[in-house]
Amino acid sequence: MTEALEATRRTPGTPCWSSLMVHSLDTTEEFYADLFGWEYEPGPDQLGRYVRAMLDGREVAGIGELPPDRHLPVAWTTYIATDDADATAEAIRSCGGTVAVGPLDAGAAGRVAICSDPLGAIFGLWQAEAHLGTRRAGTPGTPVWNELITQDTSTVGKFYEHVFGHEARQHSTASADFDYLTLLLRGRPVAAVHGVGRSLPHDRGPHWMTYFEVEDTDAAADRVVRLGGRIVQPPRDGLSGRLATVADPEGAVFTLVHGRP
Template identity: 80%
Template sequence: MTEAAQATRRTPGTPCWVSLMVHSLGTTEDFYADLFGWEYVAGPEQLGPYVRALLDGQEVAGIGEMPPDRHLPVAWTTYLATDDADATAEAIRSCGGTVAVGPLDAGIAGRVAICSDPLGAIFGIWQAASRMGTQLHGAPGTPVWNELVTQDSSTVGKFYEHVFGHEALTHETASDDFDYLTLRLEGRPVAAVHGVGRSLPHDRGPHWMAYFEVADTDEAAARVAGLGGRVVEPPREGPHGRVATVADPEGAVFTLVRSHPET
């Protein structure tokens, strides 16, 4: 491992990047630039038309454009860190998951794969080369949390424990009516699993949800609507702060959050 990679290494299993594949790259760039203040740089070229979003000169997320003949659902993808993408891909297969793309080389970014867990939620894995993922944390416009929304937390929680070494703990607010696990690594929470049973959206299925920090959830949700997106679930209080679930103009769903000071 190079010194640069050592300096930016994330504990395997830690969410380290979020990326979006769309049909119209330019239009989507404009939407998130207006919403979050993102600027962009191109590449890596191995991923086709692809840009990295910057805030204050630091990378926070990626957006790519699908080939014209591909008509896949438009959705944010959460990437989990790994020291060995090939070994992790094999562990995913052996634990009942699927490896749909890769692992493949992404130039100086490292090695990546697109996978799904046993219930069908899509996620990525990323073995870093010279740098690792999101470089700015906590500021408005940055991804701050990732949550798996699925039918039931227990079965799929075991999958992430076995593959990535997560410790899946029942959240302190969980109850018979609120199925929620926190995934921990080295004693700290890195993600969560929310079992919603029959309330799972029929048009989405199990999915990873990316949360983006905002200064004001209500104002940001209204801005989404004004920019051509839509509000899926209006602003409300959640376990991590005031949240709103929204979608961009191409339908990619994500959550806005104004975190509690202690989270």
Template identity: 70%
Template sequence: MTESAARHTPGTPCWESLMVHGMAATQKFYGALFGWEFLPGPQQLGPYVRALLDGHEVAGIGHLPADRHLPIAWTPYLATDDAHATAEMIRHCGGTVAVGPLDAGEAGRLAIASDPAGAVFGIWQAAAHAGAAVKGVPGTPVWNELVTRDTASVGKFYQHLFGYEEEAVVSADFDYLTLHLDGRPVAGVHGVGNALPRDLGAHWMTYFEVEDTDDTVQRVVELGGHVLRPARDGGHGRMATVADPEGAAFTVVRSAR
């Protein structure tokens, strides 16, 4: 189902952004994979483009300078009505604000932060740019999931920030929270214990809707990416976790229909 952009309730993932060393090669990869086209975006943090699908903005890609050896990863931005107040709350609750808040031209205000477990996320106070203009169709972000050691402590951090209602999966071997706003699920928190990758640590995972999971995985490999977790069937559809040529991990899913 297509969902058009409007004002996002604070705490809702509203934008996905990727910082890479090779912007041209990255645009070529995602353009071929998802059919994205690109237009220039705000340049406050350096060269940046917005990815469009059928003329609708869906994500952003920016340039990471060669001397900045940061993890290459998709980063979700959570909506806020007041970036300054949210940044202060992040610090108060034990998180870290690494960048901002700062103005992104007429588009809005942003900050980049990490939760107490180290997972990086952004906050976005919209002005001219509300965020993703369409979602829920192939080639667009459809879900965000925090992968962390356990849900108990970090779940409270996000709940304090945005007032999420939490729905826990009660199981002896599965630690999962679904975060709800306005009565609907907006993100998940998956506690994986000692299975948390040492080289990655706690992180947010972006899910992209695709028409055919297996075909998309094959295309990822053909375009120079690689498979992190092969295609499998789950409760929400058929999914696989892959990485682009610079190593940014993401999950592709054909939602159960």
């Protein structure tokens, strides 16, 4: 059993899970079921109601319900794999980041922490045990890419290099007007950092963006609106795919993509 888990365990520093905390779990389940075809199974409930979204019987993401008295912004959180959440948390602190929650055990599933980088972008740490993270990828309805949207790449690029061992490489089209780093592990792209300067949304600040694969970006964006969500940035052609940035009915922002960025 251990060998089987190790064979599919994510390389430390790889985004491995996306999770959303909302005020109305039932309503949110319906939205994403209609949009992506997700079904749900109960997940760890140490911190309240939580479900795992499933496609073809495999986990793709998580959704939890906030306590009624917690009036927090609703946002998708990117979790980054680690083999030692406690040691990584210490590295985050020593490199100017913050550890807001944990590390703590999530039952038999693994060990978790919620952190932020020096410019305030929130992300999670996940030390896998029974739950290895997203188990289905590359098909519609699955997370396929994670990108940090921040003021500039210089400071935070070094932070992620030091904490997670990423190689931060400028994109081939990077320029004074296009500040973009690809984060690599063992030569393989695993995430990106996009510096947008003053274009950073004032109501969000630096944040990690989760990209979900869809068959048709324009049709999926229209469906988001019909289901009670909204379009933040209309469909457009990106670096290597057609993108649309949208928000669900509670305001959680994510990106639809046909063709991986």
